[in-house]
Amino acid sequence: MLEGNRVSRISVRGFAVASATAVTAVGSVVGVASGSTAQNNDAEATASDATLLSDIPMGQEAQVQTASLTQQADAQAIAADASAKKDAEETARKKAASDAVAKQEAAEKAEAERKAKEAASRSASRDVSSLVGSATKTFSIGEIQAMAQQVVAADQWTCFSNIVDHESSWNYKAVNASSGAYGLFQALPGSKMSSVGSDWQTNPATQIKWGLNYMDSRYGSPCEAWSFWQANNWY
Template sequence: MSEGNRVTGISVRGFAVASATAVTSVGAAVGVASGDEQVRSTEPVEVVAADATLLAEIPAGANAQLHTASLTQQAESQSSAAEAEARRAAQEAARLQAAEDAHDRRAAEEEAERAAAEAAAAEEAEREELRVAAAAESAASAPVQSSYSVAEVQALARQLVPADQFQCFSNIVDHESGWNHTATNPSSGAYGLMQALPGSKMSSAGADWQTNPATQIRWGLDYMDSRYGSPCGAWDFWTVNNWY
C-alpha cells in the first residue's frame, strides 16, 4: 500500500481478531491505489467484523460444554443417590425379613415347647389314672377282713390317694376317726374313717361301705375332690373351721 493511502484511524467494533479476512475487509473499506492515482482518506474508517455473530458464539460454545458437564455430573450424582437408596431399601427389607423369620422361629419353638409340655402332662395324668385304677382294683380284690389295723388301712389309703395329697388326707382321717373304719359318733351318727353323715351316703362308692375301709377311702377322696378340689383343699378348710 502506498504512503498516500495510509489509514489514519480504524475502529473495529466487536472482537478484535487479527485475521486475513479482517485485513482484507479494512483494505476494501479504504480503497486501493490504481495506477498513479492516490486516494487519501481523511475520515476514520469503522470496520464491523464480517461475522460478529459467529465470533460471539465462541464463548457460548464453551458455556455449552460447561453446562453439559454440569448436567452429566448431576446425572451421575442422581444415579449414585438412587443406587444408595436402593441399597438402603434392600438392607431394610432384609432386616425386616430376618426379624420376621426370627419371630416365626421363636413362635414355632414356643408352640413345640407348649405341645411337649401338654403331652407330658397328659402322659402323667394317664399314668396317675392307671395307678389309681390299679390301686382301686387291688383294694377291691383284697379279701374282706373282720378287722383292720391302722397300718393296714393306711396302706390301702396310700394305694388310692395321690402321693402329693396323702398327708392332707391323713391329717383329716387322724382328726375324724383315728383311722378306725367303724368309728361311730354317738351324738350325730357320723360313721367311718371320714365320719360321713349320714354314713349311708358312702353307699355310692360300694355296698360294703360299713365293713370295707377301701370303699370308705374311695368315697372320701371323691368327696374332697368334688367339694374342695383336693384333699389338701379340704384340709385347708378344716384347719380354719374344724370340720369339712
C-alpha cells in the same frame, strides 16, 4: 476574474472530494480497526460462551449421575429394609410355631406322666375288694391304719394318712355336727359309701375301700388329693 472564480470552484470541489476520500479512508481505517476490535471481542465472548456451554452439560450430567446413584441407593435401602422385615416376620412366625409345638409337647408329656403316675399308683395298690373288716367289732386306730396299709401303695401312704388325720383323726365313726359328714373321710352325705358296702357306718374296711376309690377316681391318686386339700382345705 471569471477564470479565477472557476479555479476557485474546482479547487473547492477537489478539496471536497479529497476530504470525502480522506474521511472515507479514515472511516475505513477506523472501521477496520473498530471491526477488528469488535471481532476480537466477539471471538472472546464466543470462546467464553463456548467454555460456559461446555461446562453446563458436564454439570448437568454430574447432577443426573448423582441423582441416579442416590435413587439407586434409596431403592436398595428400601429393598434391604423390606427384606429384613420379611426375614424378621418369618423368623418370628417360625419361633411362634416352634413355641406352640413345644408347649403342646410339654402339655402332652405332663399329661402322659400324670396318667402314668395314676396307673402306677393304682397298680401298686392291692385289690380293695379283698379287704375285709367287721361291722360288729370295734377297731383301734392302729388296726384301721394297718388295714389301710394293705391296699394303699407305699409311696401314697403318707398322703392318704394326712387326709384321714385332718378329716377324722382315724375315727371311722366320726360325725360332723354341722354338715353330717361321716366316717374316716367325712363323706357327705355318708350314705354315698353304701356304693361299696351296706355296712359303711360300722366297718372301717368298707370306708377305706370307698375313700381310696374316691381319691383315685377324682384326683388320680391320694397324693394328688392331698395336694388339692392343702390348697383348698377340703378335697
